Amino acid sequence: MTANSSLVSGEIDSFYSLVQGLPEDGFCSGTTCFIASGGQSRGAANRGSRKIYCLGKCYAAPADVIHEGEFRIGIHASESVVISKIQGGPVKNLEAYLESGGFNGFRSAVKLGRKKIVDYLEESGLRGRGGAGFPTGRKWRSVQQQNSSEKYVVMNGDEGDPGSYIDRVLMEYNPYLLIEAMEIAGYAVGSGAGFAYIRTEYPHSIERFARAIEEMKAANLLGENVEESKFSFNITLKRGLGSYVCGEETALMRSIEGKRPEVSVRPPYPTERGLFGKPTLINNVETFASVPWIMQNGPQRYASMGYAKSRGTKLISLNSVFRTPGLYEVEFGTPIRYIVENLGGGLKKGSVKGLMLGGPLSGILTPEKLDIPLDYESLRQNGTSLGHGGIIAFGDDVGIPELMEHVASFASDESCGKCTPCRSGSRYLRNFFHDMNTGQSPKPESPDFFRRTVKSLRDASLCGLGTGLAEFADSAIKGYPEEVVKWFR
Numbered sequence: 001m002t003a004n005s006s007l008v009s010g011e012i013d014s015f016y017s018l019v020q021g022l023p024e025d026g027f028c029s030g031t032t033c034f035i036a037s038g039g040q041s042r043g044a045a046n047r048g049s050r051k052i053y054c055l056g057k058c059y060a061a062p063a064d065v066i067h068e069g070e071f072r073i074g075i076h077a078s079e080s081v082v083i084s085k086i087q088g089g090p091v092k093n094l095e096a097y098l099e100s101g102g103f104n105g106f107r108s109a110v111k112l113g114r115k116k117i118v119d120y121l122e123e124s125g126l127r128g129r130g131g132a133g134f135p136t137g138r139k140w141r142s143v144q145q146q147n148s149s150e151k152y153v154v155m156n157g158d159e160g161d162p163g164s165y166i167d168r169v170l171m172e173y174n175p176y177l178l179i180e181a182m183e184i185a186g187y188a189v190g191s192g193a194g195f196a197y198i199r200t201e202y203p204h205s206i207e208r209f210a211r212a213i214e215e216m217k218a219a220n221l222l223g224e225n226v227e228e229s230k231f232s233f234n235i236t237l238k239r240g241l242g243s244y245v246c247g248e249e250t251a252l253m254r255s256i257e258g259k260r261p262e263v264s265v266r267p268p269y270p271t272e273r274g275l276f277g278k279p280t281l282i283n284n285v286e287t288f289a290s291v292p293w294i295m296q297n298g299p300q301r302y303a304s305m306g307y308a309k310s311r312g313t314k315l316i317s318l319n320s321v322f323r324t325p326g327l328y329e330v331e332f333g334t335p336i337r338y339i340v341e342n343l344g345g346g347l348k349k350g351s352v353k354g355l356m357l358g359g360p361l362s363g364i365l366t367p368e369k370l371d372i373p374l375d376y377e378s379l380r381q382n383g384t385s386l387g388h389g390g391i392i393a394f395g396d397d398v399g400i401p402e403l404m405e406h407v408a409s410f411a412s413d414e415s416c417g418k419c420t421p422c423r424s425g426s427r428y429l430r431n432f433f434h435d436m437n438t439g440q441s442p443k444p445e446s447p448d449f450f451r452r453t454v455k456s457l458r459d460a461s462l463c464g465l466g467t468g469l470a471e472f473a474d475s476a477i478k479g480y481p482e483e484v485v486k487w488f489r
């Protein structure tokens with residue numbers, strides 16, 4: 001097994017920004033780095049067209065490829081589901097993982113049997129951590145029920161949302177847990193082949209994951225006839241090549257297939273026709289990370305934590321403007337204010353002007369809304385979303401028009417171009433805010449055109465990149481009208 005750099009050429013490599021790998025002298029252009037630089041992009045200094053969005057070092061922003069920085073890891077839930085083994089640092093090797101009870105989730109799952117594994121997930125209330133919050137058990141059931149001799153399990157380790165370094169830490173600090181979870185998935189849905197898709201911006205995750213695969217194979221915990229059983233499962237590691245949209249599941253699968261990774265229309269859903277046209281189970285890293293614990297401890301114990309329809313625990317990551325940036329495991333229902341003030345310790349400088357949850361392509365949470373609980377539905381009702389769980393705070397030094405230009409540029413750079421509202425709309429919004437920031441005067445038709453662009457992004461985009469840009473633009477205009485009023489008269 002090698003960290004495969006997909007064969008790309010011509011029209012395909014033009015899609016990606018990091019085909020030649022991560023430049024050692026590169027700077028991050030992501031939103032947290034933009035904010036940490038007081039609303040400027042150091043990424044502009046990168047050579048050629050090699051934009052780097054994002055390195056997952058949001059705790060040490062503004063970040064570059066070489067320097068690492070430090071962050072806290074803390075548990076603030078009645079029980080830790082995913083990070084108990086890494087609170088003190090990375091799991092050293094497979095031996096250490098096994099000594100701490102690793103791989104017992106898989107053994108418990110095999111004892112439960114295929115049907116009960118999925119029952120457990122359904123009863124636990126676990127929802128996908130990749131953004132949409134789709135019920136995990138329902139997805140596994142759907143793949144399990146497909147009548148096909150060939151199925152795939154895919155781990156989505158693309159984590160493109162600036163602000164989130166949750167999946168990066170899990171892949172880097174405890175890849176064994178994720179491999180174990182993928183094997184549980186393979187066993188449950190009847191698949192012998194897994195793919196782990198990890199972004200090129202995370203070289204340590206790729207390296208650690210590749211090493212863990214080899215260690216587990218050598219110990220007969222992965223590969224042919226796992227622990228002398230009839231179950232065989234292999235994992236191929238695929239490296240992303242620098243494209244945010246490849247985190248979207250249909251684009252990701254096209255990327256693995258070596259095709260130009262544009263988003264595909266659904267249905268058919270991956271559960272029915274996914275990778276190479278076969279039923280495919282695709283889950284986010286943190287979703288997988290929760291599975292072994294549920295197998296061992298039972299669904300009720302998991303479901304006893306949480307709030308309303310969001311059960312269990314969630315990892316959140318805080319950016320560098322907080323006093324104590326870090327990765328924290330909290331129970332759903334924890335008030336956002338508690339996270340900001342008690343875990344993050346407030347901001348290093350000044351007070352919170354806004355919070356971006358769920359990456360840049362989601363609504364901004366204004367300070368008067370900090371008392372809402374962290375859960376999928378409450379955040380939705382307040383015009384934002386949980387996304388991966390990265391929380392980017394910004395203070396008064398960041399201007400809304402500058403932030404909007406940055407986010408629209410990000411969306412425009414990363415748009416796959418498949419649908420017109422996003423392909424053209426993201427560019428229009430970028431230019432609109434560029435004009436605003438460079439002292440141009442608004443044209444009489446500008447406000448109306450802006451509103452129509454945002455509406456078509458929201459109503460007619462094919463995926464969350466376009467709709468997320470609309471959500472962000474809407475919330476920024478509504479939340480901070482005084483900063484843009486001149487352009488909307």
Ligand SMILES: Cc1cc2nc3c(=O)[nH]c(=O)nc-3n(C[C@H](O)[C@H](O)[C@H](O)COP(=O)(O)O)c2cc1C
Pocket residue numbers: 127128129130131132133134156157158159160161244245246247248249250282283284285287288463464465
């Ligand atoms: C533009 C876009 C980018 C996405 N990026 C990611 C990503 O980096 N990681 C991820 O797990 N899901 C990402 N998703 C969501 C995936 O499409 C998919 O829903 C998810 O991997 C399913 O796993 P889950 O059910 O465990 O959440 C993205 C979606 C969109 C629209």
Ligand code: SF4
Pocket residue numbers: 245263414415416417418419420422423461462463464465466467
């Ligand atoms: S919304 Fe943007 S990224 Fe998504 S399919 Fe349309 S063009 Fe591609």
